[in-house]
Amino acid sequence: xxxxxxxxxxxxxxxxxxxxxxxxxxxxxxxxxxxxxxxxxxxxxxxxxxxxxxxxxxxxxxxxxxxxxxxxxxxxxxxxxxxxxxxxxxxxxxxxxxxxxxxxxxxxxxxxxxxxxxxxxxxxxxxxxxxxxxxxxxxxxxxxxxxxxxxxxxxxxxxxxxxxxxxxxxxxxxxxxxxxxxxxxxxxxxxxxxxxxxxxxxxxxxxxxxxxxxxxxxxxxxxxxxxxxxxxxxxxxxxxxxxxxxxxxxxxxxxxxxxxxxxxxxxxxxxxxxxxxxxxxxxxxxxxxxxxxxxxxxxxxxxxxxxxxxxxxxxxxxxxxxxxxxxxxxxxxxxxxxxxxxxxxxxxxxxxxxxxxxxxxxxxxxxxxxxxxxxxxxxxxxxxxxxxxx
Amino acid sequence: xxxxxxxxxxxxxxxxxxxxxxxxxxxxxxxxxxxxxxxxxxxxxxxxxxxxxxxxxxxxxxxxxxxxxxxxxxxxxxxxxxxxxxxxxxxxxxxxxxxxxxxxxxxxxxxxxxxxxxxxxxxxxxxxxxxxxxxxxxxxxxxxxxxxxxxxxxxxxxxxxxxxxxxxxxxxxxxxxxxxxxxxxxxxxxxxxxxxxxxxxxxxxxxxxxxxxxxxxxxxxxxxxxxxxxxxxxxxxxxxxxxxxxxxxxxxxxxxxxxxxxxxxxxxxxxxxxxxxxxxxxxxxxxxxxxxxxxxxxxxxxxxxxxxxxxxxxxxxxxxxxxxxxxxxxxxxxxxxxxxxxxxxxxxxxxxxxxxxxxxxxxxxxxxxxxxxxxxxxxxxxxxxxxxxx
Numbered sequence: 120x121x122x123x124x125x126x127x128x129x130x131x132x133x134x135x136x137x138x139x140x141x142x143x144x145x146x147x148x149x150x151x152x153x154x155x156x157x158x159x160x161x162x163x164x165x166x167x168x169x170x171x172x173x174x175x176x177x178x179x180x181x182x183x184x185x186x187x188x189x190x191x192x193x194x195x196x197x198x199x200x201x202x203x204x205x206x207x208x209x210x211x212x213x214x215x216x217x218x219x220x221x222x223x224x225x226x227x228x229x230x231x232x233x234x235x236x237x238x239x240x241x242x243x244x245x246x247x248x249x250x251x252x253x254x255x256x257x258x259x260x261x262x263x264x265x266x267x268x269x270x271x272x273x274x275x276x277x278x279x280x281x282x283x284x285x286x287x288x289x290x291x292x293x294x295x296x297x298x299x300x301x302x303x304x305x306x307x308x309x310x311x312x313x314x315x316x317x318x319x320x321x322x323x324x325x326x327x328x329x330x331x332x333x334x335x336x337x338x339x340x341x342x343x344x345x346x347x348x349x350x351x352x353x354x355x356x357x358x359x360x361x362x363x364x365x366x367x368x369x370x371x372x373x374x375x376x377x378x379x380x381x382x383x384x385x386x387x388x389x390x391x392x393x394x395x396x397x398x399x400x401x402x403x404x405x406x407x408x409x410x411x412x413x414x415x416x417x418x419x420x421x422x423x424x425x426x427x428x429x430x431x432x433x434x435x436x437x438x439x440x441x442x443x444x445x446x447x448x449x450x451x452x453x454x455x456x457x458x459x460x461x462x463x464x465x466x467x468x469x470x471x472x473x474x475x476x477x478x479x480x481x482x483x484x485x486x487x488x489x490x491x492x493x494x495x496x497x498x499x500x501x502x503x504x505x506x507x508x509x
Numbered sequence: 510x511x512x513x514x515x516x517x518x519x520x521x522x523x524x525x526x527x528x529x530x531x532x533x534x535x536x537x538x539x540x541x542x543x544x545x546x547x548x549x550x551x552x553x554x555x556x557x558x559x560x561x562x563x564x565x566x567x568x569x570x571x572x573x574x575x576x577x578x579x580x581x582x583x584x585x586x587x588x589x590x591x592x593x594x595x596x597x598x599x600x601x602x603x604x605x606x607x608x609x610x611x612x613x614x615x616x617x618x619x620x621x622x623x624x625x626x627x628x629x630x631x632x633x634x635x636x637x638x639x640x641x642x643x644x645x646x647x648x649x650x651x652x653x654x655x656x657x658x659x660x661x662x663x664x665x666x667x668x669x670x671x672x673x674x675x676x677x678x679x680x681x682x683x684x685x686x687x688x689x690x691x692x693x694x695x696x697x698x699x700x701x702x703x704x705x706x707x708x709x710x711x712x713x714x715x716x717x718x719x720x721x722x723x724x725x726x727x728x729x730x731x732x733x734x735x736x737x738x739x740x741x742x743x744x745x746x747x748x749x750x751x752x753x754x755x756x757x758x759x760x761x762x763x764x765x766x767x768x769x770x771x772x773x774x775x776x777x778x779x780x781x782x783x784x785x786x787x788x789x790x791x792x793x794x795x796x797x798x799x800x801x802x803x804x805x806x807x808x809x810x811x812x813x814x815x816x817x818x819x820x821x822x823x824x825x826x827x828x829x830x831x832x833x834x835x836x837x838x839x840x841x842x843x844x845x846x847x848x849x850x851x852x853x854x855x856x857x858x859x860x861x862x863x864x865x866x867x868x869x870x871x872x873x874x875x876x877x878x879x880x881x882x883x884x885x886x887x888x889x890x891x892x893x894x895x896x897x898x899x
Binding site: 259500 | 514515536538569570571572575576577578580581582584585590591592593594595596597598599600606610613614617618619642643646647648649650653755756757758759760764886887890891
């Protein structure tokens with residue numbers, strides 16, 4: 120990446136989200152249309168469809184939504200077939216990848232205004248084992264072939280981490296409790312209900328040490344963002360991308376040098392911090408990929424909030440709670456806000472956009488000026504880190 | 510698109526393809542690995558995996574290959590997890606879209622060397638109606654809902670065209686006969702056998718006026734390309750991208766102002782010709798998206814080879830045959846070479862690369878110096894046109 124190639128500042132100028140739900144009454148193409156139209160109306164000074172020259176759609180699997188070739192569908196829906204569009208997929212990091220590519224194309228001057236749409240309709244497959252099969256397409260071929268579910272792969276990570284550093288099942292439960300508590304303040308969240316540590320500990324083991332309540336739910340939902348390289352034309356309070364990075368690791372857990380790390384996230388954070396000139400301590404809030412509770416604890420360490428092996432102490436001490444010094448997942452996170460895969464990363468950026476503009480309602484982090492998004496795919500084969508600031 | 514943003518010349522420096530087959534004995538992740546490793550060995554002066562900083566995977570549906578998150582899989586396979594990767598999808602134009610994005614990111618200086626991998630394993634669903642359902646996810650929502658198959662949508666296009674301009678079913682058959690004849694010279698082709706006009710006319714109607722032999726087959730296959738913004742480091746005979754464009758139209762046939770046109774292809778060709786300073790008459794060969802015979806005839810007109818309503822005369826007169834003045838689909842085209850969807854557009858560029866380097870063996874177009882690729886999605890909702898020259 121040549122520094123000279125990125126010469127335009129890029130900012131988010133609009134965001135729109137459906138509520139995340141266990142089962143939407145709408146088809147995938149309808150929720151796509153809803154957020155694509157909806158986001159245009161959120162721009163403070165207005166934007167016309169003709170000003171949008173780039174459309175990037177984020178979606179995980181067409182086996183969920185039964186729809187492909189969605190970029191021209193979005194272009195048609197907003198009434199501008201002249202925009203250039205395509206869909207991207209990078210497993211659960213598809214949304215972060217879409218924002219990353221929008222930033223690349225805008226910051227280099229190749230495009231001016233980008234509409235990013237993320238969506239997933241996971242309820243389409245019902246409550247069947249087919250859902251697990253579709254999810255496992257993102258894992259390494261060996262993991263897919265033996266039929267390992269995601270819970271088992273994250274259980275390997277959790278076992279390794281807990282044995283090495285002394286974290287307990289209660290620590291994992293505290294992450295779930297915190298994020299459920301946060302979701303009670305978020306009208307967009309799927310699981311707006313408090314739970315207790317005892318609720319988590321009593322929930323059935325799926326793959327020891329992980330229990331049902333350590334996992335994020337299956338979700339339907341869609342989110343749209345507008346990004347611009349001339350943001351002040353459209354709003355007086357844009358939210359700038361100050362640092363951004365996409366990194367990879369081995370898709371299969373067993374191939375990694377440190378099974379209890381999320382190395383792609385560490386590398387992506389390192390690069391994003393360097394770009395922004397900021398550190399973890401400068402962040403007013405974090406939205407991170409807590410598909411399973413253990414991931415959030417390890418991410419504290421990868422993102423530089425805690426030293427290696429000490430992440431679980433942050434949740435014990437309340438540092439990452441809503442009223443703590445470094446709130447993590449004030450939205451409720453994947454755990455309680457929900458995880459409509461293709462929408463997830465886009466929704467994290469939307470959340471930080473609202474927080475930094477002071478528009479997050481009951482879940483507003485007071486005086487938030489800088490926030491970080493971490494969105495990863497599979498068990499960490501891809502990670503996107505984005506630092507946003509007013 | 511600011512002209513100043515594209516300041517690097519981009520060229521293809523390597524290409525590798527599996528044979529296209531009705532049923533590959535390999536899994537999707539295996540053919541991905543085969544072509545990713547294979548293409549590295551085709552570079553004249555060699556290239557090391559560390560020099561590749563961008564990986565773009567083209568794939569249509571994970572319902573065919575049962576694999577997602579393929580970019581880090583490719584990165585791991587070639588031994589460079591430091592490259593940035595993602596998958597793109599734009600229906601049957603996914604391959605063209607991948608090359609388009611690689612060109613964008615290389616020409617602007619954002620990346621230096623890109624590995625593009627396209628693949629599809631359509632045999633995974635067997636000979637079932639599920640295949641049609643997966644294919645129709647690319648059509649407009651109304652077309653999907655009523656269960657229209659692609660043949661029926663292209664039949665609407667064919668009926669309109671034939672009634673308006675006087676083309677006959679024999680004219681369509683001549684396209685199939687020509688492309689089958691061409692495929693007999695292509696060891697990579699799926700259907701290496703001659704057919705006659707009578708064979709086509711006797712094949713069963715699927716959706717009148719289209720018959721079984723008017724359609725391309727279902728295919729398994731994968732192709733990889735290497736593109737570079739410093740091509741002469743890697744070869745003395747790079748094949749440059751001189752013009753490239755991606756355009757959209759309404760995904761649904763019935764919403765178009767002219768049902769018998771492929772407007773996105775016309776617009777993309779216009780822009781690509783303008784960029785290159787060349788015209789249709791300058792092209793030594795064309796590889797175009799003949800998913801159905803009628804598409805090739807209409808494309809003659811959209812690409813400027815024939816006046817509107819006169820495309821069918823070219824195939825009657827032999828202008829587009831292998832020994833004609835403007836050979837179209839010397840590879841055999843989608844019709845006879847095959848159509849492994851995510852690989853198709855990547856494979857078209859590979860074919861022109863080999864032709865322009867004089868490496869096309871028995872199917873070599875003598876003295877070919879300039880060639881054009883047209884790759885479209887659905888019934889024409891996206892079209893990518895690429896002009897390549899030595």
